[in-house]
Amino acid sequence: MSNQSPSVAVQELVKRFGDFVAVDRISFEARPGEVIGFLGPNGAGKSTTIRMLCGLLRPTEGKAWVAGIDVAREPERVRQRIGYMSQKFSLYNDLRVIENIQFFAALYRIPASQLRERVTWVLEMAGLTGRESALTGTLPAGWKQRLALGCAVLHRPSILFLDEPTSGVDPVSRRHFWELIHQMAAEGVTVLVSTHYMDEAEYCHRLVLIFQGRIVASGSPLELKRRELSGDVVLVECDNLGLALDLLQKHPSVQDTAVFANALHLVVSEAAADMAPLRTYLSTRGVVVTKMEPIRPTLEDVFVSLTANQGRSGKE
Amino acid sequence: MRWHRLNAIARKEVIQIRRDIRSLLLIVAMPLLLMVAFGYGVSFDIKHIPVFVYDREGSQQSQDLLKHFQASEYFRVVQSVTSYSEVVEALDAGWCRVAVVIPSDFSEKLKTAEPVGVQALVDATDNNTANVSVGYSEAVIQSYNRKLQLEWLQSHGQITLQPAVSVDARTWFNEDLESTANIVPGVVAIVMAVIGSFLTSLTIAREWERGTMEQLVSTPVTPLEVMIGKLVPYFVIGLFDTALCAGIGIWWFHVPFRGQWSVFVFSSTLFLTVVLSLGYLISVVAKSQLAASQAALIATFLPAFLLSGFIYPIDQMPAVIQLITHLIPARYFMTISRDVFLKGTSIDLIFDELLALAIFAFLLTFLATRAFHKKLS
């Protein structure tokens, strides 16, 4: 496949469940070797989109091509070319590790000549060498997840759909998992991954922000941060967060506020000019500011600001 | 026990039940189904037994005897055949249950006062129906005999006195000997056993299978709270179904209700507690929903159906099985339900049964909470 033709192309895709619009006219493209992140809160429509692309759900409207094939028309032809991993662990807990691998290998009709090599590869990748005969249900979550990934890519698919693959997995395993994904992308695999972890989104080449079934923004993490935030981000640490939040929301030079752990993030038009007046504004009203400094915006800042804008425009 | 936690669990359960509208509808429709199935499908009033006749003589007199069979409401003469092989075929294929064969020398022998044998070939695969059919055939033959002998005695100028014992049967409690009057109060017990255990057996097993139980027990909720919270919604459904059953029985099948409602409600509540906690116990012990449903079938529905005296009389079972029936809660409620419906028994006469149910309720609740503790540790 040439670098120019998209491995996934989506046009105006819509999915309705009764009155509820789960996915509302989504369009995007993905190229070989690209890691695309679907970012959005729970219920935004990420899983529904991925399920439509795998041919598990029929789109209500719109078109989707995966590996150049119309998914709604020929879901069966698509399936040999894709790998899929759902947010829920969906291998057989009551089968041994090796039995799960062999089962999926057979479903994908992996030729006997390649079988041993693929099985070894999956076991190594998942770090399960030597535990082939363990019952899958007894494995820790991180290992299960890697085993599931292994089973999803047994047949070397050119496109991989991962629906919140790392939910409930510890940070070390998560990092390891992402290394694997980048390895595959480097070999030319297109990866579509949905997540609601903002730190994970930074690993993606390109992000698609989904909110209430619609794409609200897309681009590389860097682009998004630059484009979608018109000002600078300032971090504020103080003693009375609640009061400070109330006060800052009323201040004219503050465009946006959000609570991050034990600090506040503000969006202002220019950090250098706005910081000093804000500090006095707060201290005269009884808030002791312990720290106030400009920071590099995170994706979470972008996301909060975008969804806040959406919410506001929705009300109007 | 904390009220708010209990309330939260019950509310969650209600939401899950309500979300699954179809199951809910089915649960409500279940008593209806069982009532119709048992009310119409199980009938001990054996009537219209299909009969084939093979009259080898074909005389006036043999036809006269056959008319007696035709006139009986217990028999339905389907066909008259002309060869023995046809009789065999009919019995083999199940086209008739009784075949009456009249010998070729029937009127001859009657004239010479030799006893004449009329054969009743009975398909005895179903021994009960066969038994009843034989009884009815005998009655037909006897009434024919009476008529014959009376005529004979009269024609010979003899006394026409017919000394005979007539049986005046007074059937108490169920005057018309209707199967439904007997079945309906029993179906109430069956429905409760099914709702109680079949459904609840899955509620906990499902949470283990889906992994939501770990989440639940990590909160400060106690086992007793989990149990009561999960069972209360099913308890309400069970009571509703019981009322529905009783209503259908009384207004549709016209089964009399002679007892006191308070006694019925009280004992139903007690029995529901027993079956719900039994279902709960099963669901705690079972590993999967499939195992739970199988165990519930064996432990509750089957005994309620077989060993409670619902259809098969307990006093006719082998002694060992009779002993086992004492361990079946449904047995006690079956007695109560029938007594309250048909006999209008007061509470002191069913005290023993109520006591037995109370002991079961206590014991099963205790066992269920203990099993839950054990499973957690």
Place this chain on the structure above:
Amino acid sequence: MPVRIRAMLIKEFIQVFRDKRSRFLLFGPPVIQMLVFGYAATLEIRHVPTAIIDFDNSQASRDLISRFAASPYFDVRARLNDRRQAGDLIDRGEVIIALQINSGFAQNLYKGQLAHLQAIVDSSNSNSALIAVGYVNQIANRFSENYKTERVQRTAPLMLAQLPRVVLERRPWYNTDLDSQWFFVPGVIGNLVLVMVVTLTAFAVVREREIGTLEQIMVTPIGRWEFILGKTVPFFLIGLLDTVFISLVGTLWFGVPFRGSIGVLALGAVLFILCMLGIGLFISTISATQQQAMVSGFFFTMPAIVFSGFGTPISSMPEVFQWFTYLDPLRYFLDVLRGVYLKGIGLDVLWPQMAAMGVFGFVMLTISVVRFQKSLD
């Protein structure tokens, strides 16, 4: 064998046979049910607890009572001289029947008038009551016949020899001793296979849907047929194995004769299991959760069993429901089972039943397969 089907089969068998408990689930419950059914299911009535009130106290009344005492059907538990006491015993359930002979009984008989025997029957169990009243009638009839014969013999001994008389010769076929185990055991085989195959099949698919593994399988290139075959073949084999198992229990343990050919039974079993696979698969296409599958399954199995003629004859049901039974595959399979076991009949008689099951199975499987979609909506 195609790679994918083989993989599905291996997977299913591993899951089914992995641990002791699930292995037990396949064969334990059917065997237990077979044993309980075999012993508990009997509609015979013997040793009916009876009370006697004899106000006449004559030779004739004592003679009649001794006949009841000697009969295997009645157990005389109490001889009373107060009618109220009898009522009390019935209320308490200590006796089922009370026989009362009023004074003047012997005198009436002597005068050739009707002499009354009152039977007060607790008919809250209508079946037992019906049968008991039947036996009372039989004994009373024989008594009057005897009395009459003796009278005639005393007054006109020559006359007696000339009285015409018809005698009923009873010929119970297939089950000469009217053994109820012979009747119920083949029927239980049908019931058990029905319940096992329907629930196992329905649960097998729905369980994967509920756990989420079905979704993973659906995104693989496995064909619809490959999946369906992979899911049904194991339960087809297990159903067959179960049939063999419980049939062996029936023959070896209960001593029910096997008079037909194994081939005919095998063909019937295969066709019947196909019908049940179709039903199970159909239920799985309309159920999202195992609870739904179980409740829906119950809605099929319960009426299927009741209307199959398993316990009581179809000919006693209301006519509308008799037509309904033609849609019940179990009805046909029971014909096959009882036909092969007790009647020893072959395909020449049973082909309509086989054809009916074949058609039912084909239609049901087709509907289920068409409904079975490889998608989530």
